[in-house]
Amino acid sequence: MHGRNTTWMPEAGCSALSWETTDGCHLWGRNMDYNRLAEGTMVTYVPRGSAYSTCLTDFPHSSKEAQRTAVYAAVGTGLLPTPSTPILYEGINEKGLMGGQLYYRQFAHYPDSLPSNSHPLQPPFAVYHLLAQCATVEEVCQMLQKEMTLAAVPLFGTVPPLHWAFSDRSGETIIVEPDEDGLHIYRRTGGVMTNSPGYPWHRL
Numbered sequence: 193m194h195g196r197n198t199t200w201m202p203e204a205g206c207s208a209l210s211w212e213t214t215d216g217c218h219l220w221g222r223n224m225d226y227n228r229l230a231e232g233t234m235v236t237y238v239p240r241g242s243a244y245s246t247c248l249t250d251f252p253h254s255s256k257e258a259q260r261t262a263v264y265a266a267v268g269t270g271l272l273p274t275p276s277t278p279i280l281y282e283g284i285n286e287k288g289l290m291g292g293q294l295y296y297r298q299f300a301h302y303p304d305s306l307p308s309n310s311h312p313l314q315p316p317f318a319v320y321h322l323l324a325q326c327a328t329v330e331e332v333c334q335m336l337q338k339e340m341t342l343a344a345v346p347l348f349g350t351v352p353p354l355h356w357a358f359s360d361r362s363g364e365t366i367i368v369e370p371d372e373d374g375l376h377i378y379r380r381t382g383g384v385m386t387n388s389p390g391y392p393w394h395r396l
Contacts, residue, residue: 206294208282210359210383220290220359222282224269229281232271236278238320240265240286244277246321247312249345258312262324268292270320273347280319287327291358293319299388300353301372302344310341315354315370318342328360332368333377342370357385367391 208222238244240262247258268283282292293315306312313321321340326332336342344351359365365383369376369390378391385391 205386207384207386208292208294208357209385210357210363210365212363218288218359218361218363220284220292220357220365222292222294222357224281230271233269233281234271235267236270236272236280236283237267238262238265238278238324240324242276242324244317244320244324245274246317246340247314247343247345248274248277248347249314260321260325264289264324264327266320266323268319268323277317278320279316280323283319283323285323285327288361289323289326289328289332289358290360291319291322291332291356293354293356294385295387296353296355296369296390297388298353299372299390300355300370302342302351302370304344306341306343311339312343312345313340314345314347315342315352316347318354318356318368322358328362329358329364329366329379332358333366333379336368336375336377342375355385355390357381359383 205225210220242262245258264285266283266285268280270280284290322332356368365381367378
């Protein structure tokens with residue numbers, strides 16, 4: 193195995209992949225390698241126009257900027273830690289953007305502070321927020337690079353180590369990984385992702 197910690201061993205085998213059907217449709221799916229999920233997990237639908245927050249904890253520059261209104265309806269597997277803000281493990285929106293989060297143990301790194309022009313995004317809320325605001329993977333890239341910062345803000349006492357895959361109707365799948373040297377967004381990938389290490393290792 194390759195990684196900063198030479199004793200690293202896989203602790204979960206969740207995987208995601210995208211593919212094209214013979215009639216030209218594009219699909220994305222994943223497995224969940226756990227024998228139990230958080231209490232309250234269910235298929236969750238959130239209509240467009242819903243108000244929600246991208247960060248539930250006080251954070252620099254976050255008091256008003258964390259409040260958003262969903263542009264698109266989305267549905268996925270997840271739970272509601274608060275009545276208005278869902279956590280989706282994976283999902284799809286009305287424009288056909290789809291994606292999900294997988295564990296990225298020992299590699300995920302989030303900044304402790306934000307640029308003054310950026311809005312905070314707690315990692316567990318990334319899937320829903322991006323589905324609620326974006327129609328394509330290009331829009332996901334723009335939002336993560338120019339508007340939002342995945343921030344080291346705990347939820348339920350921890351900051352989960354995550355990375356993400358998103359695909360849209362064009363068939364392109366992107367991989368998003370928050371590494372120690374910054375956020376990496378891989379375009380036009382092979383459409384396959386699992387847990388640690390990161391996408392360059394998978395590609396190799």
